[in-house]
Amino acid sequence: MNTILVLPVVIPFAAAAVNLLFNGNSGREHRxxxxxxxxxxxxxxxxxxxxxxxxxxxMQVGNWPAPFGITLAADHLSAVMVIVxxxxxxxxxxxxxxxxxxxxxxxxxxxxxxILLGGVSGAFLTGDLFNLYVWFEVMLMASFGLLVLGxxxxxxxxxVKYVMINLFSTLLFITGIxxxxxxxxxxxxxxxxxxxxxxxxxALLTATAAIFMTAFGIKAGMFPLFFWxxxxxxxxxxxxxxxxxxxxxxxxxxxxxxxxxxxxxFDMAHTHGLLLIAAVxxxxxGVLGAAGYNEFRRILSVHIxxxxxxxxxxxxxxxxxxxxxxxxxxxxxxxxxxNLFLISGVSxxxxxxxxxxxxxxxxxxxxxxxxxxxxxxFSLAGFPPLSGFWAKLILVxxxxxxxxxxxAGAAVVVGLLTAYSMTKIWGEAFWKPEPAGKSAExxxxxxxxxxxxxxxxxxxxxxxxxxxxxxxxxxxxAHELTHPEIYVNAVLGGx
Amino acid sequence: xETALAFMCGIIAAASIYLMLSGNLIRFIFGLVLxxxxxxxxxxxxxxxxxTRPPLIEEDAAVPAKALANALPQAxxxxxxxxxxxxxxxxxxxxxxxxxxxGTVDTESMRIAEPGQSDPExxxxxxxxxxxxxxxxxxxxx
Numbered sequence: 001m002n003t004i005l006v007l008p009v010v011i012p013f014a015a016a017a018v019n020l021l022f023n024g025n026s027g028r029e030h031r032x033x034x035x036x037x038x039x040x041x042x043x044x045x046x047x048x049x050x051x052x053x054x055x056x057x058x059m060q061v062g063n064w065p066a067p068f069g070i071t072l073a074a075d076h077l078s079a080v081m082v083i084v085x086x087x088x089x090x091x092x093x094x095x096x097x098x099x100x101x102x103x104x105x106x107x108x109x110x111x112x113x114x115i116l117l118g119g120v121s122g123a124f125l126t127g128d129l130f131n132l133y134v135w136f137e138v139m140l141m142a143s144f145g146l147l148v149l150g151x152x153x154x155x156x157x158x159x160v161k162y163v164m165i166n167l168f169s170t171l172l173f174i175t176g177i178x179x180x181x182x183x184x185x186x187x188x189x190x191x192x193x194x195x196x197x198x199x200x201x202x203a204l205l206t207a208t209a210a211i212f213m214t215a216f217g218i219k220a221g222m223f224p225l226f227f228w229x230x231x232x233x234x235x236x237x238x239x240x241x242x243x244x245x246x247x248x249x250x251x252x253x254x255x256x257x258x259x260x261x262x263x264x265x266f267d268m269a270h271t272h273g274l275l276l277i278a279a280v281x282x283x284x285x286g287v288l289g290a291a292g293y294n295e296f297r298r299i300l301s302v303h304i305x306x307x308x309x310x311x312x313x314x315x316x317x318x319x320x321x322x323x324x325x326x327x328x329x330x331x332x333x334x335x336x337x338x339n340l341f342l343i344s345g346v347s348x349x350x351x352x353x354x355x356x357x358x359x360x361x362x363x364x365x366x367x368x369x370x371x372x373x374x375x376x377x378f379s380l381a382g383f384p385p386l387s388g389f390w391a392k393l394i395l396v397x398x399x400x401x402x403x404x405x406x407x408a409g410a411a412v413v414v415g416l417l418t419a420y421s422m423t424k425i426w427g428e429a430f431w432k433p434e435p436a437g438k439s440a441e442x443x444x445x446x447x448x449x450x451x452x453x454x455x456x457x458x459x460x461x462x463x464x465x466x467x468x469x470x471x472x473x474x475x476x477x478a479h480e481l482t483h484p485e486i487y488v489n490a491v492l493g494g495x
Numbered sequence: 496x497e498t499a500l501a502f503m504c505g506i507i508a509a510a511s512i513y514l515m516l517s518g519n520l521i522r523f524i525f526g527l528v529l530x531x532x533x534x535x536x537x538x539x540x541x542x543x544x545x546x547t548r549p550p551l552i553e554e555d556a557a558v559p560a561k562a563l564a565n566a567l568p569q570a571x572x573x574x575x576x577x578x579x580x581x582x583x584x585x586x587x588x589x590x591x592x593x594x595x596x597x598g599t600v601d602t603e604s605m606r607i608a609e610p611g612q613s614d615p616e617x618x619x620x621x622x623x624x625x626x627x628x629x630x631x632x633x634x635x636x637x
Contacts, residue, residue: 130571137578144585148592156593158608160520163589167527167582168515174575175534181568182541231609 002059004050005072005125007043008082011036012089012118016111026105030097033110037086037093040117044086051079052473056480056490058127066491067188071127073491076477077327081124081254084334087459088246089117091452095342096239098446099349104237107149113243116142120247124254127491129177129187132255136173136219140166143248146240147232158232165228169218176211180263183208190491192263193484202267209264209271216259219252222312223282226305230289233304234297234354238345241297245304246338250330253311257326260315261481268318275316280410283309287417296344296354296429299421300337303380306414307333313411314395317402323478325394328471332379332387332463339376339456343369346445346453347429356425361434369445370430372457377426379460381419387463390471500540507533520590520600527586531579535572542568 015036022028051057051074061070074082093113100109119139126132144166148159181187183204184195199205218225229249233241256275264271286306293299311333314326346369347362348354363370379386382393392415399408463470480486507529514526542565550566552559594600597607 130574134574134578137582141581141585144589148589151592151596153596154608156589156596156607157605159589160593160602160605161608163586164515164523167586168530171530171534175537177571178534178538178541178568181538181571182543235608 002057002072004043004047005057005059005074006061008040008047008086008121008125009118011040011043012114012121015040016114016118019110019114020108023108023111024106026102029105029110033093033114034090034097036114037090037117040121041083041086041090044083044121047074048079048083051076056486058490066127066493067186067191070131071188071190071491072125073127073190073487074125075480075487075490076473077254077257077481078124080327080331080473080477081250082121084331085117085120085124085247087456088243088334088338089113091338091342091456092239092243092246094452095242095345095449098448099237099239099345104149108145109149112142112145112149113240116146116243116247120251123251127189129180129189129192133170133174133177136170136251136255139248139251140170143244146244147236149240150237152235155235158235161228162232165218165225169215172211172218173215176208176215179204179208179211188491189258189262190488193488196263197266205264206267206270209260209267210274212259212264213256213271213274216252216256217278219249220256220308220312221249221252221282221305222278222308223285223305226282226286226308229305230293230298230302233301234295238297238341238348241301242338242341242345245300245341246334249304249308250311250334253308253315253330256312257315257323257481261318261323262484262487265484272316272318275312276404276407279309279313279316280407281309282306282312283410283414287414287421290421291417291424294356294428296347296356296359296425297341298354299425300340300344303418303421304337306418307337307380309414310392310395310411313407314398317398317404317407318482319398319402320475320478320482321394321401322398323481324471324474325391325398327474327477328394328467329391331470331474332391332460335456335463336376336380336388336460339453339460340373340380342449342453342456343373343376346449347373349443349445349449352443356428358435359429360432363430364433366445368450369453372450372453373426373430375457375460377422378419379464381422382415383419385464387460387467389464390467394471496544497540500536500544504533504537504540507536518602520593520602523602524583524586524590528583531575531583535575535579538568538572538575 015033018032019029022032056075059072060066061072116139119135119142123132123135123139126135144163147162148155183199184192186192186195196205221229233245260271283306286302286309290299290302293302310329311326314322314329344354347359350366351359353359379388382388392411396408396411399411511526511529511533514522546562546564548561548563550563597605
């Protein structure tokens with residue numbers, strides 16, 4: 001038994017349960033949640049160290065041998081995703097201490113947050129397709145709850161759209177599972193890799209691949225399936241926006257990478273060709289859509305879409321370098337994106353608004369916050385030497401090497417357009433003098449807000465200035481993704 | 496039998512998509528129920544219906560002597576039904592609260608979170624809670 005694989009899932013659920021016991025006692029709930037998030041981080045770090053030092057880890061739940069039981073498996077990609085999840089979980093939990101008030105706590109904010117973290121960790125660690133569906137549902141239920149927790153009008157509006165499209169995507173996902181099971185008779189991912197090669201009707205397999213692509217594409221916010229995202233992500237409390245923005249679409253991207261590197265890799269011209277077109281369209285629509293908005297969080301929301309395009313671009317080129325870029329981009333983007341949402345929350349705490357027109361003067365009055373925003377925003381835009389620069393550089397280079405010149409050019413242009421949006425926020429919220437006739441500052445940033453934001457910004461700097469070790473991990477993950485036999489042998493025991 | 500069930504899946508799925516696209520939250524719920532059933536039926540059929548013998552292995556035997564009905568799809572469907580039921584309950588309550596709060600079940604007139612060009616201020620301010628001064632959302636598309 002390799003218990004270390006279970007801990008990232010069990011600890012958040014335990015934290016959720018203990019939190020429920022203390023419902024109504026805000027002080028204790030904050031403390032228990034931070035403790036739970038710390039333990040979760042410790043477990044994920046231990047798992048990451050284990051994977052990094054001794055290769056892929058697997059565990060058969062209940063000791064049922066694969067492919068009959070449920071397999072948990074952690075390769076480098078899963079380990080990276082899980083540890084970033086834990087970092088974001090910890091940062092948002094600390095931030096919540098400052099933002100989440102007792103009415104939301106009484107409504108069950110922390111249990112839902114921890115269940116979300118557990119569900120996301122489970123989705124990253126499972127080696128079974130049906131189990132992945134179950135984790136998706138756990139994660140979705142928690143996110144539905146978090147999204148409408150404040151019971152504001154616009155939350156209901158955004159929440160309804162989010163729930164509708166996500167339920168539809170889940171139905172597509174399980175339809176795909178049914179069809180795949182009918183063709184192969186198995187749902188274990190490693191076993192599927194072997195079984196799909198024996199399927200007679202390869203056309204039907206490609207059609208099933210398209211169903212999976214649509215299902216995960218909705219979750220990931222890929223073109224043309226992303227409209228639910230800008231409709232809902234700006235409505236909940238900032239802490240919730242940040243965790244949803246950092247994690248949920250990335251689970252969709254992770255599922256795409258996993259399925260289209262392990263199961264559907266025998267008709268690349270169709271599947272990965274389609275992904276390439278979708279990736280370029282996603283990058284452009286996201287970044288152009290953002291240009292039209294003038295609200296801090298909505299600009300960031302639409303930018304999520306654009307950056308998902310980069311990750312899918314890495315997957316669709318499917319060379320070791322491109323996948324390295326995709327994994328590195330995931331790592332960098334999850335941290336930066338969550339942090340930008342948190343910063344939007346800090347600036348809203350100071351000025352009482354997310355509207356860029358009413359914001360202003362933050363650079364004069366809050367130099368430190370401006371610095372934190374500067375690091376994250378220009379990392380997102382891909383300015384050297386910040387983390388986003390390396391991620392984009394690798395992807396552009398991978399595009400040039402494989403002859404995908406249009407995609408490589410799109411990656412560069414979209415990077416510039418991202419800089420436009422970030423400069424707009426910088427100019428309006430930070431550089432511009434305070435709007436005339438505006439009353440004094442609404443509030444002071446809390447130390448519990450600035451602490452996680454600073455740590456995430458420092459992490460962004462570290463990834464940017466010392467990319468070596470992070471690149472090595474991403475390269476190892478890409479190596480495993482391009483050699484599915486490593487995954488298959490680890491799960492099935494080298495049969 | 497499989498062919499008949501396959502056509503049935505298709506018909507139910509078509510009906511459910513028609514309902515889901517009709518732009519009414521109540522109809523969406525009915526569409527969702529139908530779609531869940533269509534998918535469950537699909538998983539059931541994909542397990543093949545050739546054998547009807549119950550999946551029980553005789554005592555002292557390690558493997559069944561004769562071919563048995565496939566039990567796995569039923570286990571999958573059972574899980575899917577339970578999850579689907581929980582989701583359905585949540586969706587009912589969410590839609591009911593949405594109706595209470597927004598005063599409409601017509602998805603076309605739900606514009607609070609994404610105000611149109613003519614109405615840039617609505618819904619943009621955070622912390623706005625059941626503000627009755629704004630026009631009710633049920634007064635037609637923006």
